[in-house]
Amino acid sequence: MADVVVGKDKCAEQRLISLPLSRIRVIMKSSPEVSSINQEALVLTAKATELFVQCLATYSYRHGSGKEKKVLTYSDLANTAQESETFQFLADILPKKILASKYLKMLKEEKREEDEENDNDNESDHDEAES
Amino acid sequence: MPEAEARGRLSPGGGNGGEARGPKPAQRRHHQDHQGGGEQLGGADERAGGKQVLDRQLCSPPVSSQLPDGVNISKEARSAISRAASVFVLYATSCANNFAMKGKRKTLNASDVLSAMEEMEFQRFVTPLKEALEAYRREQKGKKEASEQKKKDKDKKTDSEEQDKSRDEDNDEDEERLEEEEQNEEEEVDN
Numbered sequence: 001m002a003d004v005v006v007g008k009d010k011c012a013e014q015r016l017i018s019l020p021l022s023r024i025r026v027i028m029k030s031s032p033e034v035s036s037i038n039q040e041a042l043v044l045t046a047k048a049t050e051l052f053v054q055c056l057a058t059y060s061y062r063h064g065s066g067k068e069k070k071v072l073t074y075s076d077l078a079n080t081a082q083e084s085e086t087f088q089f090l091a092d093i094l095p096k097k098i099l100a101s102k103y104l105k106m107l108k109e110e111k112r113e114e115d116e117e118n119d120n121d122n123e124s125d126h127d128e129a130e131s
Numbered sequence: 132m133p134e135a136e137a138r139g140r141l142s143p144g145g146g147n148g149g150e151a152r153g154p155k156p157a158q159r160r161h162h163q164d165h166q167g168g169g170e171q172l173g174g175a176d177e178r179a180g181g182k183q184v185l186d187r188q189l190c191s192p193p194v195s196s197q198l199p200d201g202v203n204i205s206k207e208a209r210s211a212i213s214r215a216a217s218v219f220v221l222y223a224t225s226c227a228n229n230f231a232m233k234g235k236r237k238t239l240n241a242s243d244v245l246s247a248m249e250e251m252e253f254q255r256f257v258t259p260l261k262e263a264l265e266a267y268r269r270e271q272k273g274k275k276e277a278s279e280q281k282k283k284d285k286d287k288k289t290d291s292e293e294q295d296k297s298r299d300e301d302n303d304e305d306e307e308r309l310e311e312e313e314q315n316e317e318e319e320v321d322n
Contacts, residue, residue: 034224078211
């Protein structure tokens with residue numbers, strides 16, 4: 001894959017034409033504690049992002065079920081995020097889809113558990129106050 | 132009943148697996164100022180506003196050239212890929228920043244980014260990135276020498292000066308913009 005990527009960069013002008021450097025810079029700067037960014041670092045990050053996107057897409061496609069219809073679908077990507085260790089950091093932003101009814105049920109259960117915990121806390125507070 | 136989509140901000144809590152990779156949806160806004168490092172991924176995304184999406188450019192050459200012929204990418208998948216790319220940039224930046232801080236530097240440089248790739252377990256990127264870096268440095272050197280050469284020529288030949296100017300303006304614009312950005316960065320550091 002590395003060979004293909006470099007091969008596509010036939011002339012220097014094509015190296016980063018796919019991603020806007022200014023946009024990438026904005027994202028990088030939004031990270032806290034980052035004061036300034038070397039131009040080379042910006043270029044490398046842009047290039048790395050390009051490689052990453054290719055990597056993610058091909059991996060997801062190959063391991064996904066969209067293959068049959070020759071389409072890369074959201075679920076392919078979500079599965080990759082959940083199952084591959086390399087792409088674990090995407091798990092939160094690429095969650096698997098669930099039925100709304102199921103989700104509402106989960107919310108209710110979580111709330112019930114929280115309420116129970118609060119009740120227990122209140123009881124122990126009372127005890128402490130008295131002693 | 133059609134399957135309703137419950138994704139994005141409404142991700143089920145179970146997906147986390149106990150790992151604090153990103154803040155829980157409900158708490159995102161409040162925590163973004165207090166937590167550092169990797170947990171900023173979710174909050175910083177929102178701060179970059181609508182600009183976090185690198186949408187259109189992402190899915191033409193880089194992606195479709197790698198997938199087999201005739202494969203399409205669904206609209207949802209495109210948007211997901213953009214988001215993933217933004218998260219990747221943030222993650223990489225945060226990681227690279229750690230290396231810069233270790234070296235007691237305030238400016239992220241190329242080696243920080245390369246170290247970050249290894250840290251993030253994307254070692255396979257390191258070689259192509261190094262090659263790209265070399266190509267970029269050669270190009271910059273070439274540009275610099277070319278413009279220095281032109282300056283020398285300008286002094287000598289004032290007649291052909293105007294002809295060269297219109298042709299080079301396009302090339303120089305990018306350079307100037309990049310240089311300006313660097314100057315702005317320096318100013319920010321001083322402030």
